[in-house]
Amino acid sequence: MRKKLFIAAILAVTMSVPLFVGCGANxxxxxxxxxxxxxxxxFSFEEDGKYKGIDVEVLDAVAKEEGFEYELKPMDFDGIIPGLTSNQLDGAIAGISMTDERKKSLDFSEPYFEAGLSIITNANNTAINGESDLQGKKASLKKGTAGAKFAEDNKDKYGLQLNYFSDSPSMFQAVENGNADFALEDYPVIAYKIKVDTSSKLKIAGNKVTKADYGFAVNKGQNADLLKKFNEGLKKIKDNGKYDEIVKQYLSK
Structure with missing residues (x-):
């Protein structure tokens, strides 16, 4: 009886091995x-029921090169970093500036785009022509962005009044309708908006106030394989010309 039980146990262990292998494959x-x-x-926006833009198309090209599947999850920017750090998201490509503060909680890819913050005012505003003109002004900011961080860091220096919004259109609207004196947005974003939106009442005031690189992000110490795939795929699409092809659709280089 003991011999039969021993043989049965061996068979059970042997038969379980493919199951564990299968889990690893999944x-x-x-x-x-x-x-x-x-x-x-x-970088990312909805048009005719589909999402497109530099971020969306770079991600898709990288995924095809590296052979991985993904579910794109469009959301308000202020929920993205909390989503990464709570492991509700595996990764994010959302015009995320690679700041030292963010590197404390996130791991970034190699940079995929160089950007920088610009001051945006109403087209009729002649009082703000650069950073030195921000004293005592009302700022329109998108929650959780590098622009919001810049304004918060300089709030006391310039005596700023800070007003927060969840998305870029709402932030811009506050400047257009006079509820704020200026907004802070990444240069390529505002340059694109002014170029394609002929009804826009916005303009760029002065030079960039900061420069920053965008990176693909994952939670700190998590999803190293995904980060590696993104880096390797990014190099491939830069080498084969696909990256430049994507960017040139939206920005003149």
Whole structure:
């Protein structure tokens, strides 16, 4: 009887091995949940029921090169970093500036785009022509962005009044209708908006106040494989010309 029980136990262990191997294979073929900013043209925006833009198309090109599947999750920017740090998201490509503060909680890819903050005013505003003219002004800011961080860091220096919004269109609207004196936005975003929106009442005031690189982000110490795939895919699409092809659709280089 003991011999039969021993043989049965051996068979049970042997038969279980393929099951464990199968579980490992499923992890390798994981479908990643990757966030993007829902309203951040020219990097990500909805048109005719589909999302497009530099971020969306770079991600898609990288995924095709590296052979991984993903679910694109458009959302408000202020929810993206909390979504990463709570592991509700596997990754994000959302015009995220690679700041030292963010590197404390996130791991970034190699930079995929160089940007920088610009001051945006109403087209009729002649009082603000650069950073030195911000004293005592009302700022329109998008929550959780590098622009918001810049304004917060300089609030006391310039005596700023800070007003927060969840998306770029609302932030711009506050400047257009006179409820704020200026907004802070990444240069390529505002340059694209002014170029394509002929009804826009906005203009760029002076030079960039900062420069920053955008990076693909994952939670600190998590999803190293996904980060590696993004870096390798990014290099490939830069080498084969696909990256430049994507960017040139939206920005003149």
């Amino acid at each position: 992890n390798e073929n994981k479908k990643y949940v990757i966030a993007t900013d829902a309203k951040y043209a020219p």
